[in-house]
Structures are given as structure tokens and as C-alpha cells.
């Protein structure tokens with residue numbers, strides 16, 4: 035450690051994203067990206083903007099915010115746009131949690147505790163039930179804000195909208211952040227609830243259902259007061275946070291509802307096919323409403339399966355957290371990619387079970 039590093043960062047353990055290997059071509063099913071290209075209009079819009087890169091992007095993100103607001107029947111004043119939802123989460127945590135702390139489930143998106151460490155936010159984890167479901171009553175007596183991912187990261191399990199509303203209503207004087215990175219693959223968004231509840235912030239991303247992970251665009255939806263406070267933080271950190279090409283690509287993508295619906299429908303279909311095939315091979319598969327599955331097999335540990343699949347050119351994700359270390363998480367690719375994955379799984383199981 036250098037003598038220059040701030041003391042409070044001495045023990046910072048940064049977030050470790052899924053591998054983005056450059057050494058060989060894998061069937062890449064480890065970071066929940068979409069297997070489909072961005073909407074054609076989004077590609078054209080980004081390409082056209084390449085010639086304008088000598089100019090800064092619009093620091094108000096006005097057309098993009100308008101398109102996101104129109105998608106949900108809101109006002110642009112209810113929307114903040116960011117450089118991926120990770121950036122929006124950072125602004126939310128900075129603006130609203132530094133002096134209050136936060137609670138989130140024990141199994142969820144690993145970026146939340148990392149952000150807390152970076153920003154010096156106290157956090158507590160609330161265990162999910164044995165079956166990995168979330169019981170909103172576990173949060174009723176807590177005195178701090180709450181952050182959940184819905185569907186939940188790593189499990190894919192989705193809390194029904196009425197349960198999310200129960201969580202928001204029971205925490206009226208406390209902020210509730212709902213991270214809907216995976217909502218478009220089968221859940222019902224609680225964005226409309228921002229009109230009813232002043233303590234709700236919903237975070238969404240263009241990285242998954244919109245096939246724009248490389249563009250880095252995400253949103254925070256909330257009542258006008260919370261958004262204007264968030265905008266102040268954003269403008270104090272990086273006023274041109276959404277780059278020109280991504281801004282136009284994201285706007286065009288939001289306006290192509292048919293392509294979006296086709297991609298999310300295909301992903302949900304392929305997810306159900308993959309889950310059924312895995313169950314047929316003896317896997318326990320959690321019920322997922324997301325673009326990934328968390329699955330476990332009695333004959334092969336999660337870490338071993340991950341390595342054996344990688345050796346066969348298929349990349350999935352393994353987490354070492356005690357409660358999910360026996361599982362692998364597989365992103366839902368195209369039907370062809372999932373057939374390759376399933377073939378590799380069959381081969382590995384044959385090897386271990388003889």
C-alpha cells in the first residue's frame with residue numbers, strides 16, 4: 035500500500051465482475067449479456083453520432099430522458115440517466131444512504147456491499163428464506179433504508195408487485211431502492227408506483243433486455259424531488275456522464291418496442307427450455323424470471339462444474355458465497371448457445387457419474 039492512499043480505502047475490496055476473456059472464443063454465458071444485437075435503429079443512431087464526437091453530449095440527457103419517461107407514461111422530471119445503472123446506484127447510495135445505512139438480502143448483487151465500503155456506508159444483510167425467497171416482513175422492523183434487486187441477482191427469483199408495494203408501504207419514512215435490472219424478462223415493474231410513493235427509487239438498465247451492455251446506460255425513476263436531488267449529485271460528479279453515441283443509441287432502442295418485446299420473449303422461452311432440460315438431467319433449478327438460471331447438481335459441485343465447462347469452451351459463473359457455492363449461474367443465450375451448453379453439461383455429468 036502506498037503512503038498516499040486514504041486510510042479509509044486501505045481495506046477496499048473492489049467488485050469483481052465476471053470474466054471478459056480475450057484468450058479464446060467461449061460460449062459466453064457468464065455476465066447476463068443479451069445474445070441479440072442492439073435494435074437496428076440503435077446501431078444506426080450510434081454510428082451517425084460517431085461523426086459528432088468532437089462535441090460533448092447533452093448534459094441534461096433531455097431526449098433520452100423523454101424517451102424513457104414516455105415508455106412508462108411519466109414526466110422526464112421523474113428520470114435520471116446514468117453511465118450504466120452501477121453509476122446511478124453510486125449516486126443513490128451517496129445521496130441518501132451515507133448517514134443512514136442500508137439493509138439488503140444476504141444473497142444479492144455483489145456491488146451493493148462494495149459501494150457501501152467505498153462510501154463508508156454501514157450495511158446489514160437480511161437472510162433470504164431457505165428456498166431463497168424474500169419475506170418482506172423481515173424488513174418491517176428495520177430502522178434503515180432498504181435496497182433489493184427484483185428479480186434478485188444470482189437467484190432470478192421475482193417478488194410479485196403487490197409484495198414490493200407492501201415493502202414500500204411499510205417503510206414509508208425510509209427509502210426503498212428497487213433494482214430492476216432483470217425485470218423485463220418476466221416480472222412486473224414497480225416504476226408506476228413512483229407516482230404513489232415518495233420513498234421509492236427504481237433502477238433500470240439498458241444492459242440486459244436492450245442488448246446495450248457495452249453502451250453503459252441506465253436509469254433511476256423516482257418522484258421529482260428525489261430525482262432533482264440525484265441530478266445535483268450527478269452534475270457534481272460527471273455532468274457529461276452519458277456519452278453521445280450511447281445516448282442516441284439508447285433513445286432509439288427505447289422507441290423500438292417491437293424489437294424489445296421480441297428479444298425478451300425469446301429469452302424467456304429459451305430460459306424455460308433450458309430449465310426443463312437441466313431438471314431432466316437431475317439439476318435443482320431455482321424459478322427464474324430473469325435472463326439467467328441458478329442451478330445445482332448433486333453429482334458435481336459448482337466450482338468443479340464451472341471449471342469443467344470452461345475447459346469445454348463454455349463460460350458460466352460460479353460464486354463462492356457459502357449459500358450458493360454449490361450452484362452455477364448460467365446466462366440465457368440464444369437457443370444454439372444453450373444447446374452447446376447443455377451438450378457440455380451432459381458430457382461433464384457422464385464423466386463424473388461414469
Ligand code: PMP
Pocket residue numbers: 117118119120121143183187213215238239240241247250251252
Ligand atoms: N443491478 C444488477 C442487479 C445487476 O446484476 C447488474 C449487472 N451486473 C447491474 C445492476 C449493473 O448494470 P449496468 O450494466 O447498467 O451497470
